[in-house]
Amino acid sequence: MTAIKISKSAGARAASLLRSVQGHAASCPCHGCSTVRSGSLGTIRRLAVPSEKPVQKEYAFEMAASNIRFGPGVTREVGMDFKNMGIEKVAIFTDSNIIGLPAMKTAVESLERSGIAYEIFSDVSVEPKDNKVKEAIAWSRKVQPNAYLAVGGGSVMDTCKTANLYQCYPDAEFLDFVNAPIGKGLPIDKNVKPLICVPTTAGTGSETTGTAIFDIASLKAKTGIADRKLRPLLGIVDPLNTYTMPSQVKSSSGLDVLCHSLESWTAIPYYERVPRPENPINRPAYQGANPISDVFSFEALRMTVKYLPRSVKDPEDREAQEQMLLAATLAGVGFGNAGVHLCHGLSYPISGMNPGYKHPGYKVDHPIIPHGVSVAVSSPSVFRYTAASNPLRHLQAAEAFGVDISNVKLESAGEVLSEALTKFLAELGDQPNGLKDLGFKRSDIPNLVEGALPQQRVLKLAPSISHEQEQQREDLAKILEGCFSY
Template sequence: MTETVFTYGAPGLKFGSGASAEIGHDLAASGARRVLLVTDPGVAATGHPTRIAEQVAAAGPEVTTYAEARVEPTDESLREAIGFARDTGPFDAIVAVGGGSAIDTAKAVNLLTTNPGELLDYVNPPVGGGRAPSEPLLPLVACPTTTGTGAESTTVCVLDVLEQHVKTGISHPRLRPTSAVVDPELTFSQPAMVTAAAGMDVLCHALESYTARWYADFPAKQPGERVPYCGANPIADLWAEKAMSLLSTAFRTAVHDGSDRDARQQMAMAATFAGLGFGNAGVHVPHANAYPIAGRVRDYRPEGYPDDEAIVPHGMAVSMTAPAAFGFTFEASPERHHRAARLLDPDATGDGPDVLPRVLSTLMRDIGLPSGLAEIGYGESDVDDLVAGTLQQQRLLATAPREPTAEDLAAVFRGSMANW
């Protein structure tokens, strides 16, 4: 028997220039008295977190700031943030100001300051125990400063587990922020490469949710068995299509002219819309591949990111295998792949499996991303290890419209060494 029900969830949303100035009013109205604000050093340097903290305090609540969230969180960095919150709490609410890293750090802090156990107890199997929270979480206000992750809309906290050299996540509906406050004014300080990488995360969120396995093709589940990623469905489709339409007109401009207000606003809206889509439908092969790509990086240091250690930003890691991955998934739904290609590029021609990969590769080249895995330090000798890392991401691969074998994944990685 197949599934007949799909689910949809979303945070409360406040969108527009100046929206971040209203966080204090909203928290005070909710009765919060002690608030933890979570951010990272780079975002803290912009002054936005300090301004927001001052505005919250002026409205009444006492604010404690944790400004040491790590870009691309690890189990170690999350434990440090959790320890800080446990030592300085209790709190009535949490505010995250930053990109997906700060928001995901706040999600982990929220989970582990309200529920028993340790971090790995809650990490998705087979890396962790897959435990579900037993207690309610605090209200979490997510205020993104990057146009990318959609973390303000989702039920997922992504992290690197250092000892296992793998990137994975914690996924549960209770992790979804209570409120998403999206203020495009906060994104103007994004460097070009950050805009490019984060924007590719937005694009892949939309594409992967749009091409995911249809919800009614899954086996039927009991209410308590349903997971946040339920597969492509009519509501998620609307968000994904609109996100792709916005990206088609704004993405290149936002990267090459970061001062263009209209492009920045469209990118912020696209990120939120894509998050509202994939946060319910799910993502699949490109995101599953991205985890080992980011987790096994050796020497790559992209422009616009902290240069004190090697890093492949999440959105960049996702994009590296996207062209080849969508070539692989094409046969599951040719019409959706063609529709997506023409939403992104109305002038795209052809009707074969190479149309969407060609549109993606052209866009990636235009916005200055690396040409493929070889440029960020990987080679043929890494393929087996990358495949092994991807196969650990069964939560994501379950949503793929075609079930990939190890050989299929190896072909995708080999085909992604150079996308042009």
């Protein structure tokens, strides 16, 4: 029974993480193997490199993120950005709520001042289904813009990314680039049009990533497209644009930040991911935890714990809202390279198989489980389950919630983090107490398991879960049973 004590100094933690970056020696693919000190990811390992046969585990990671401009009022610069690029015609994507808000007005006025022609697609839906995404694709192929501008939350940015992609592949079928096994998962081998994203929620971090998520209605499941080529050219992160968010939207989008940071922090190390790609174009955007993503993910976690409750409870707390927007962007860089795992993998069938729940505060005329709610509802059960893979990381996460871990035993890490999450969600307010509060019955668990199984892109990054299908079913069922109610 080993007791551990971890420094509470943020400076010490940052220094430790930076040392882990320096401790990862680069391996040369032209030579046999390399000894790599993995720092916070694990012990010293002997890693295979491409010259060894058979090739299995990964030996490298890549770091990619959009350019980011952060500051109050920077939305007014977007017209100049397009003019500087020589763009003549822009397609603006937004939704029916955002189109009348200051963010959209500022962006349009900026385009007009710079003499940029534009057309607007404002029919993006919250948590979009494939039929709505296909409508956006058809519109973009007809309009043929030179560039794209997304003003809105994750649904707007993701729909815009997808429309941009398929404009550039006019003969592609919809499932060609959709993640396998639902789609073909083809790599994107050409550049798409320039895209600038202006987020109006503090949650998805989609302004930094090459990921676009949507529902396949016929399967009652979420999937999407993930490729570095989808990344926006620029994310304009303007705190003024989040001041109009309703409290419930702040809460649910902030929970997405929470799970982005926790999942990427606890994902399997990049050097444990299989298979190693034969060509770098096939290296996935989601690669597993690495020493660079760690810095972004852990800082985003710390900021979310501190500022999300404040931003939800006090609409005039400008500091909290600005810091949550920055946390969302930091988490986007972290998970956009490390990936997410079980909370997101389970969230897709949870939202896709919604038995009729409508979250308070959302102005829609249909049942809806917001994405942040669907990921957070399983989180106490998920991290109780995954802690055995790396107890220290889970205890460090618990410490970010304010838990004194100085005398906590390693084998208690999962329970400690689970309790911290349960308390955090309860104190945030208006959150469902497990699947039961969403209207699910225990008899729904087998269907939820089957709905999660196609999400192998993220499930394979989950620690402590089997990759053998029947055992994976049992693992997922156990986790879902654990989050039925808290």
